[in-house]
Amino acid sequence: MSRIDFDIAHLLAGTLVLISFLELYQDRLYALLNVYAAHALVLAASVAWQAFVQDAPHLYVTAAIALVFKATIIPITLHRVIVRLGIHREIEKVVGVGAAMLAGMGLVALSMVVMLRVTHGADPLAREDLAFALSVVLLGLLMMVTRRNAVSQVVGFMSLENGLVLAATGAKGMPLVVEISVAFSILIALIVIGIFLFRIRERFDTVDVQALDRYRGERR
Amino acid sequence: MIIDALTGVLAIPAITAALLAALPGYRITARINVVATGLTLLCALSLFFRRPEAGTYLLVDDLNATFIVLTTFVGFTTSIFSASYIDHELEIGRLTPPFVRFYHAMYQVLMFGMNLALVANNIGLMWVAIEMATLTTVLMVGIYRTHEALEAAWKYFILGSVGIALALFGTILVYMAARPAVGEGLDAMVWTILVKHADAFDPALLDVAFVFLLLGYGTKVGLAPLHAWLPDAHAEGPTPISAVLSGLLLNVALYALLRFKMLLAVNTGALAPGPLMVTLGLISLIFAVFMLYRRRDIKRMFAYSSIEHMGIITFAFGMGGPLANFAGLLHMTMHSLTKSAIFFAVGHVAQVKGTQRIADMGGLTETHPVLGWGLVLGVVAIAGLPPLGIFMSEFLVVSSTFARAPLLALVLVFGILVGIAALFLRLNSIAFGEPRGPIGKTHASYVPMFAHLALVLGAGIYLPPALVTWFQNVAGLLG
Numbered sequence: 001m002s003r004i005d006f007d008i009a010h011l012l013a014g015t016l017v018l019i020s021f022l023e024l025y026q027d028r029l030y031a032l033l034n035v036y037a038a039h040a041l042v043l044a045a046s047v048a049w050q051a052f053v054q055d056a057p058h059l060y061v062t063a064a065i066a067l068v069f070k071a072t073i074i075p076i077t078l079h080r081v082i083v084r085l086g087i088h089r090e091i092e093k094v095v096g097v098g099a100a101m102l103a104g105m106g107l108v109a110l111s112m113v114v115m116l117r118v119t120h121g122a123d124p125l126a127r128e129d130l131a132f133a134l135s136v137v138l139l140g141l142l143m144m145v146t147r148r149n150a151v152s153q154v155v156g157f158m159s160l161e162n163g164l165v166l167a168a169t170g171a172k173g174m175p176l177v178v179e180i181s182v183a184f185s186i187l188i189a190l191i192v193i194g195i196f197l198f199r200i201r202e203r204f205d206t207v208d209v210q211a212l213d214r215y216r217g218e219r220r
Numbered sequence: 221m222i223i224d225a226l227t228g229v230l231a232i233p234a235i236t237a238a239l240l241a242a243l244p245g246y247r248i249t250a251r252i253n254v255v256a257t258g259l260t261l262l263c264a265l266s267l268f269f270r271r272p273e274a275g276t277y278l279l280v281d282d283l284n285a286t287f288i289v290l291t292t293f294v295g296f297t298t299s300i301f302s303a304s305y306i307d308h309e310l311e312i313g314r315l316t317p318p319f320v321r322f323y324h325a326m327y328q329v330l331m332f333g334m335n336l337a338l339v340a341n342n343i344g345l346m347w348v349a350i351e352m353a354t355l356t357t358v359l360m361v362g363i364y365r366t367h368e369a370l371e372a373a374w375k376y377f378i379l380g381s382v383g384i385a386l387a388l389f390g391t392i393l394v395y396m397a398a399r400p401a402v403g404e405g406l407d408a409m410v411w412t413i414l415v416k417h418a419d420a421f422d423p424a425l426l427d428v429a430f431v432f433l434l435l436g437y438g439t440k441v442g443l444a445p446l447h448a449w450l451p452d453a454h455a456e457g458p459t460p461i462s463a464v465l466s467g468l469l470l471n472v473a474l475y476a477l478l479r480f481k482m483l484l485a486v487n488t489g490a491l492a493p494g495p496l497m498v499t500l501g502l503i504s505l506i507f508a509v510f511m512l513y514r515r516r517d518i519k520r521m522f523a524y525s526s527i528e529h530m531g532i533i534t535f536a537f538g539m540g541g542p543l544a545n546f547a548g549l550l551h552m553t554m555h556s557l558t559k560s561a562i563f564f565a566v567g568h569v570a571q572v573k574g575t576q577r578i579a580d581m582g583g584l585t586e587t588h589p590v591l592g593w594g595l596v597l598g599v600v601a602i603a604g605l606p607p608l609g610i611f612m613s614e615f616l617v618v619s620s621t622f623a624r625a626p627l628l629a630l631v632l633v634f635g636i637l638v639g640i641a642a643l644f645l646r647l648n649s650i651a652f653g654e655p656r657g658p659i660g661k662t663h664a665s666y667v668p669m670f671a672h673l674a675l676v677l678g679a680g681i682y683l684p685p686a687l688v689t690w691f692q693n694v695a696g697l698l699g
Contacts (some may be wrong), residue, residue, distance in 0.1 A: 118424035167392045173404030176344035
């Protein structure tokens with residue numbers, strides 16, 4: 001593999017981690033959705049690049065899914081949902097921005113240490129891809145635990161899933177990648193938008209998960 | 221034969237799901253549901269005698285044949301219970317016919333997902349199947365559309381998705397580890413091929429992969445501290461789903477873990493997965509038995525009891541070796557049968573009383589003798605008292621542990637005893653004493669409940685040698 005191929009893949013994966021950090025401190029839902037769209041866009045570019053470098057045309061399907069579904073349809077739909085629910089105000093945070101960023105940096109360092117140490121045998125491209133992917137996954141998890149709003153938790157889950165797609169496409173020749181990305185898209189589309197948000201809205205007049213917490217797991 | 225048994229196990233639920241989604245009229249759909257699960261069970265049973273060769277996607281061996289038969293059997297009996305349960309829910313208007321149609325279709329999709337996960341020879345396919353099974357249960361847990369049900373479904377969805385995402389990351393890592401040894405492409409995800417070459421995998425990568433898989437699938441097994449979804453999902457969903465969740469879905473996730481454990485066992489350089497599983501198992505056991513004490517909701521209480529028993533089973537498999545694996549398998553079977561029987565009883569009790577609050581129930585053995593004593597028998601069984609089956613399997617787990625790690629065995633015994641005390645404390649107020657709450661009649665079907673309890677009792681008194689040989693054989697496979 002030539003030097004420039006490697007550099008571009010590296011750049012795209014690194015950008016994905018950077019955008020994950022950007023998501024971490026967005027405190028408005030609109031801004032968060034825009035950043036997420038950028039996240040998905042970079043993912044699409046990264047997957048397309050992998051498809052080109054690995055000469056694996058089926059990966060273009062995954063890239064197309066990322067571009068059309070994740071970077072376009074989902075953000076637009078969520079925009080509408082937010083408008084209709086009237087919740088385009090600030091996002092509540094459990095942890096402050098500073099603490100969240102510090103925790104995020106810790107997680108990225110952790111994933112670098114873990115992945116780079118255990119993947120001596122693998123080729124350098126896959127190796128660094130995996131380290132970046134784990135960072136994106138962990139940052140997505142962090143976002144899910146630091147947010148209370150159902151919409152932003154879902155955005156956290158979706159960026160986590162982008163990390164998984166990055167890992168799957170980085171693993172050269174992995175079968176079922178397309179199927180898995182379709183399965184994930186179905187999961188997101190079906191459950192999140194179709195059912196939960198509307199039902200939660202219907203029943204609680206809010207999508208703040210805190211409102212759900214009134215019921216503390218035990219009837220009295 | 222044009223249609224072999226393996227195709228039947230997968231095709232019957234898939235086709236029935238489509239059929240049930242299209243058919244109106246809940247009486248007929250409930251019956252079709254029962255017939256279809258019955259047919260699936262027959263197909264599964266025939267796998268004992270005649271099974272196809274392992275392919276790149278599907279595989280049947282002694283290990284998963286055991287799981288499939290257990291799954292389809294409990295699926296079948298639960299569908300019988302479900303028919304009478306749903307009847308009552310429609311009567312009181314808790315469910316409407318469109319929801320019932322959806323429920324029955326989802327029931328079959330769930331059976332399909334679990335069977336597919338069990339017969340999958342491809343670790344990617346297994347992951348997709350478990351995801352599908354999880355999704356259907358999320359939808360069913362939220363089916364009552366109450367505040368609590370939606371919260372439970374939401375929590376289950378979020379935690380389940382995170383678990384499933386971690387498991388996928390683990391799966392990708394296994395592929396990465398396999399690629400240098402097996403070569404690129406589909407072969408590097410086929411379990412039978414992986415096991416043959418696992419010795420040549422990079423141990424460090426395999427270690428990290430297993431940690432992710434353990435956390436990911438462990439969430440679905442309900443191991444503490446990843447169990448938070450489990451009590452809510454059990455308490456708020458329809459009771460047949462609680463029975464299937466406890467009796468089956470937890471096992472399926474555990475089965476996935478066991479497959480990967482077998483992979484690690486082949487690789488001499490990789491870490492031993494046993495201690496990790498032992499630790500998580502013990503934590504779950506100890507945590508769950510203390511949580512049993514202050515439960516006010518009857519279904520929630522038995523959900524914690526499921527965490528307790530999944531802890532014991534994971535512990536047994538983590539200890540490994542022929543005897544502990546044998547005990548683990550037996551315990552898993554007994555727990556599935558007993559716990560679903562208990563949920564059958566609890567479902568009818570909750571319908572009679574119109575509530576799940578333990579404080580509003582009492583004197584069941586007086587007002588509803590059959591139901592009450594059935595529940596008492598179930599709780600005696602799940603607590604692990606002789607002469608029922610769980611006593612024997614727990615005894616085997618404890619005695620095999622005493623020989624190898626006496627300290628761990630002490631913790632285990634302590635946990636089990638605390639659990640027994642907690643269960644009897646609650647049982648006393650539910651089954652005996654002054655009758656409380658409504659004492660209306662039930663039109664329950666007692667057959668599934670007593671069939672399960674009879675099996676558990678039978679296994680406790682006399683375990684047929686053929687079954688013992690079979691389990692020993694499977695325990696040997698697990699290493």
